[in-house]
Amino acid sequence: MVNVRMMQTGRQYERPRWAPRLKRDEITRLYAMDAKGIVDEGLIDEVGYGLLARCESILAVAEAYGGKVQCVRCGATILSDHRRETAIQCPACEWCLPWSEFRKSTRRKCLDVGQIEVFLKEFITKFSAARGPNRKMVLIDTLIHRYHGELLGNPERPAANNLIGGKRPEVIAFLNRLSYGDQSTPGLKASHDARCRKQENSARGHEDANE
Numbered sequence: 318m319v320n321v322r323m324m325q326t327g328r329q330y331e332r333p334r335w336a337p338r339l340k341r342d343e344i345t346r347l348y349a350m351d352a353k354g355i356v357d358e359g360l361i362d363e364v365g366y367g368l369l370a371r372c373e374s375i376l377a378v379a380e381a382y383g384g385k386v387q388c389v390r391c392g393a394t395i396l397s398d399h400r401r402e403t404a405i406q407c408p409a410c411e412w413c414l415p416w417s418e419f420r421k422s423t424r425r426k427c428l429d430v431g432q433i434e435v436f437l438k439e440f441i442t443k444f445s446a447a448r449g450p451n452r453k454m455v456l457i458d459t460l461i462h463r464y465h466g467e468l469l470g471n472p473e474r475p476a477a478n479n480l481i482g483g484k485r486p487e488v489i490a491f492l493n494r495l496s497y498g499d500q501s502t503p504g505l506k507a508s509h510d511a512r513c514r515k516q517e518n519s520a521r522g523h524e525d526a527n528e
């Protein structure tokens with residue numbers, strides 16, 4: 318473990334770069350096209366690979382806070398003790414970064430993994446192997462709606478806003494309005510309708526319980 322005081326002062330640190338949250342307009346355009354039956358492969362890839370990169374960033378940060386940092390240059394796994402005065406140093410290349418600088422790289426980036434780690438991992442595995450725009454669209458929709466369910470189901474948990482840009486109520490309102498139609502990718506509208514019915518039933522259940 319390298320002591321930070323032994324590192325040169327004034328050096329330019331090479332901090333990790335994290336993939337940003339998805340923009341709501343991109344997702345709106347994707348669903349609007351899909352609802353009209355238009356398959357825009359470029360847009361599907363833009364959203365899908367954007368989500369993939371974001372999922373990978375969130376998981377890499379969770380791993381780093383768990384003690385395993387990924388080298389930004391060569392991808393090697395580096396063990397870190399998270400102490401302020403020590404630096405992360407790659408055993409395979411020259412990359413070296415004080416832990417405090419690593420923390421700065423994650424600050425205010427909404428990278429908390431929350432409760433959706435399993436969904437993110439599943440998306441990465443399946444999307445990386447997916448062929449064809451329909452399959453990719455179904456996987457994007459599955460992830461977005463699991464995320465939507467998570468936002469609706471855990472209103473008290475502030476650290477969940479990690480996939481789509483905006484404040485939590487804005488993101489929920491946005492996801493409530495996504496377009497679905499008879500021309501949507503096969504399976505999307507049916508699973509959307511089923512989810513709506515489930516939400517209505519569970520809301521009704523709460524009302525009944527409160528009467």
Ligand SMILES: [Zn+2]
Nearest residue numbers: 388391407410
């Ligand atoms: Zn390295």
